[in-house]
Amino acid sequence: MQNKEAIEAILELKHVSKNFGGITASDDICISVPRGHIYGIIGPNGAGKTTLFNMITGVYDTTGGEIYFKGKKINGLPTAVIAKLGIARTFQNIRLFGSLSVYDNILTACQKNITYSLLDSLFRTPKCRKQEKVMAEYCEELLEAVGLIEYRDQQADNLPYGLQRRLEIARAMATTPQLILLDEPAAGMNEEESIALTVFVQSIRDKYGITIVIIDHHMDVIMALCDHITVLNFGQLLANGSPDEIQTNPDVIEAYLGVDDEC
Amino acid sequence: MLEYWLGVATLTGIYMIAVLGVSILTGFTGLFSVGHAGFMAIGAYTSALLTKTYGIPIVLGVISAMTAALFVGLLIGYPTLKLKGDYFVIATLGIGQATKLIIENLPDITGGARGLTGIPSGSSFTTVLIIVVVVIWILSNFLRSKQGRNCVAVREDELAAASIGTKVASYKLLAMGISCALCGLSGALLAHYMQYLSPSMFSIVKSDELVMTVILGGTGSLTGSIIASLILIPLPEVLRFGAIQEWRMVFYGLLVVLVIIFKPSGLMGNKEFSIAGMKRLFKNIGLKTRHGRVK
Ligand SMILES: Nc1ncnc2c1ncn2[C@@H]1O[C@H](COP(=O)(O)OP(=O)(O)O)[C@@H](O)[C@H]1O
Ligand SMILES: [Mg+2]
Numbered sequence: 001m002q003n004k005e006a007i008e009a010i011l012e013l014k015h016v017s018k019n020f021g022g023i024t025a026s027d028d029i030c031i032s033v034p035r036g037h038i039y040g041i042i043g044p045n046g047a048g049k050t051t052l053f054n055m056i057t058g059v060y061d062t063t064g065g066e067i068y069f070k071g072k073k074i075n076g077l078p079t080a081v082i083a084k085l086g087i088a089r090t091f092q093n094i095r096l097f098g099s100l101s102v103y104d105n106i107l108t109a110c111q112k113n114i115t116y117s118l119l120d121s122l123f124r125t126p127k128c129r130k131q132e133k134v135m136a137e138y139c140e141e142l143l144e145a146v147g148l149i150e151y152r153d154q155q156a157d158n159l160p161y162g163l164q165r166r167l168e169i170a171r172a173m174a175t176t177p178q179l180i181l182l183d184e185p186a187a188g189m190n191e192e193e194s195i196a197l198t199v200f201v202q203s204i205r206d207k208y209g210i211t212i213v214i215i216d217h218h219m220d221v222i223m224a225l226c227d228h229i230t231v232l233n234f235g236q237l238l239a240n241g242s243p244d245e246i247q248t249n250p251d252v253i254e255a256y257l258g259v260d261d262e263c
Numbered sequence: 264m265l266e267y268w269l270g271v272a273t274l275t276g277i278y279m280i281a282v283l284g285v286s287i288l289t290g291f292t293g294l295f296s297v298g299h300a301g302f303m304a305i306g307a308y309t310s311a312l313l314t315k316t317y318g319i320p321i322v323l324g325v326i327s328a329m330t331a332a333l334f335v336g337l338l339i340g341y342p343t344l345k346l347k348g349d350y351f352v353i354a355t356l357g358i359g360q361a362t363k364l365i366i367e368n369l370p371d372i373t374g375g376a377r378g379l380t381g382i383p384s385g386s387s388f389t390t391v392l393i394i395v396v397v398v399i400w401i402l403s404n405f406l407r408s409k410q411g412r413n414c415v416a417v418r419e420d421e422l423a424a425a426s427i428g429t430k431v432a433s434y435k436l437l438a439m440g441i442s443c444a445l446c447g448l449s450g451a452l453l454a455h456y457m458q459y460l461s462p463s464m465f466s467i468v469k470s471d472e473l474v475m476t477v478i479l480g481g482t483g484s485l486t487g488s489i490i491a492s493l494i495l496i497p498l499p500e501v502l503r504f505g506a507i508q509e510w511r512m513v514f515y516g517l518l519v520v521l522v523i524i525f526k527p528s529g530l531m532g533n534k535e536f537s538i539a540g541m542k543r544l545f546k547n548i549g550l551k552t553r554h555g556r557v558k
Contacts, residue, residue: 059422080429080430080431083425091422091423097420097424098419099419099483104415107412108412108413108416109428111413116408121404121408121411122401122408124404128408172427
């Protein structure tokens with residue numbers, strides 16, 4: 001992309017810090033994610049990657065700094081409100097609605113466009129029926145699109161690992177977000193599964209125009225997908241740049257790529 | 264004899280309403296209460312006193328009962344459901360005990376420990392049956408709606424629920440409200456059926472029975488709660504004949520142990536009985552046998 005500067009930043013972290021007691025998990029982090037990008041965040045374990053996601057989604061308060069989503073300050077808002085604004089996420093340790101079916105996992109997440117009230121629910125008014133019907137159709141379509149339709153009625157907990165990851169991403173998509181944060185989606189996947197995942201993540205951006213921030217350790221996944229990468233180390237921002245720049249950056253090679261103690 | 268069994272059926276229906284309320288709270292939203300008999304008591308005494316003392320119509324008495332139980336429920340739920348930890352359970356324990364103590368210590372109004380008599384009669388078998396059917400219909404609507412699904416999401420994983428935009432504390436409060444209103448309704452119907460109330464009818468044992476019935480039926484299954492109610496609530500009456508009465512609690516305990524061993528998720532697991540579900544089941548069986556023949 002040539003006109004990188006012209007693209008509006010959908011997510012901006014300005015001097016964000018987070019301390020846990022004595023530990024500085026994030027130290028003065030500045031990140032700007034352009035709309036429509038697939039943006040990678042890499043770094044060794046404990047570098048503070050997940051902590052960033054938790055601050056963006058309001059799970060943790062920031063100790064310092066500000067976070068802006070579409071120009072609106074979001075740090076300090078509750079998680080549910082941030083989700084409604086259009087940020088969805090997955091978790092490093094998969095968090096599905098385990099005892100529900102694949103379909104119900106998706107349906108539960110489809111709530112942004114439901115406007116009927118509690119009374120409509122209790123008496124199942126025509127308004128409720130109509131919106132439920134629209135949502136049901138939307139869910140079937142989404143399941144079809146993400147390749148989970150044949151597992152529609154299976155319990156989420158019983159899915160194979162790769163499909164659980166996929167379902168969690170699909171559930172995030174069902175909230176009709178503009179930004180999705182993926183926390184190590186390829187973790188524990190074999191070669192084949194992680195290639196499928198790469199294709200899938202690419203398609204989410206290309207088909208739905210959703211901006212994606214992805215944390216992962218699989219360099220092949222990150223390098224193949226990302227327009228831009230940020231490297232974290234011990235809570236600090238180590239480097240910023242295109243995949244090529246990152247791969248040749250001596251600091252990064254020393255701190256991360258060279259030292260192969262990740263997996 | 265027929266009259267006797269009609270009475271048992273009526274009581275079963277009345278208690279089933281409370282169980283269904285607790286099912287929403289515990290089975291579907293994952294919140295435990297050890298004091299919901301207290302909300303039955305609030306409902307029972309509210310309607311009993313209003314209709315007896317002020318002569319207001321029973322319908323209004325019952326509506327006031329639900330409102331009162333709802334109000335007290337939200338009052339203790341609002342501050343405690345926002346907090347992490349066991350504050351909510353402790354609050355329900357408190358309300359269960361406090362209600363009983365207040366009733367016992369206001370003998371001039373409530374009749375105290377000796378009980379309240381002369382309550383207008385109103386809960387016929389037909390009335391209770393109609394109310395039970397309406398409650399089941401409303402609750403199954405609720406569970407198929409956005410609000411019901413959000414309650415289940417909260418039970419499954421609070422953090423994941425929040426990440427898809429579910430206001431966790433609000434839905435906990437909603438489940439609490441529904442359960443309290445239904446317990447209030449149940450209590451009021453009980454008052455107008457028995458025409459007599461005493462605080463011992465709403466002890467902590469009763470609260471535990473409500474939760475136990477839900478768990479035995481299967482958490483997250485309305486059908487399970489209904490079936491478990493139909494079995495467990497009349498049980499003491501069935502066992503009343505002969506000398507088995509003393510063995511009642513033993514039998515109860517045995518049943519719990521058996522269910523835990525053979526079906527830890529309760530009678531129905533988290534499945535519902537539905538016509539569509541039965542159709543799908545038969546279709547699947549059909550498909551399998553067909554495939555079997557082809558291959
Ligand atoms: N809730 C928490 N309480 C205390 N320390 C935490 C908490 N969450 C993360 N940390 C610490 O913050 C640092 C960064 O953790 P994390 O963001 O999970 O790293 P990463 O995702 O990059 O592996 C680690 O040292 C971790 O122990
Ligand atoms: Mg992490």
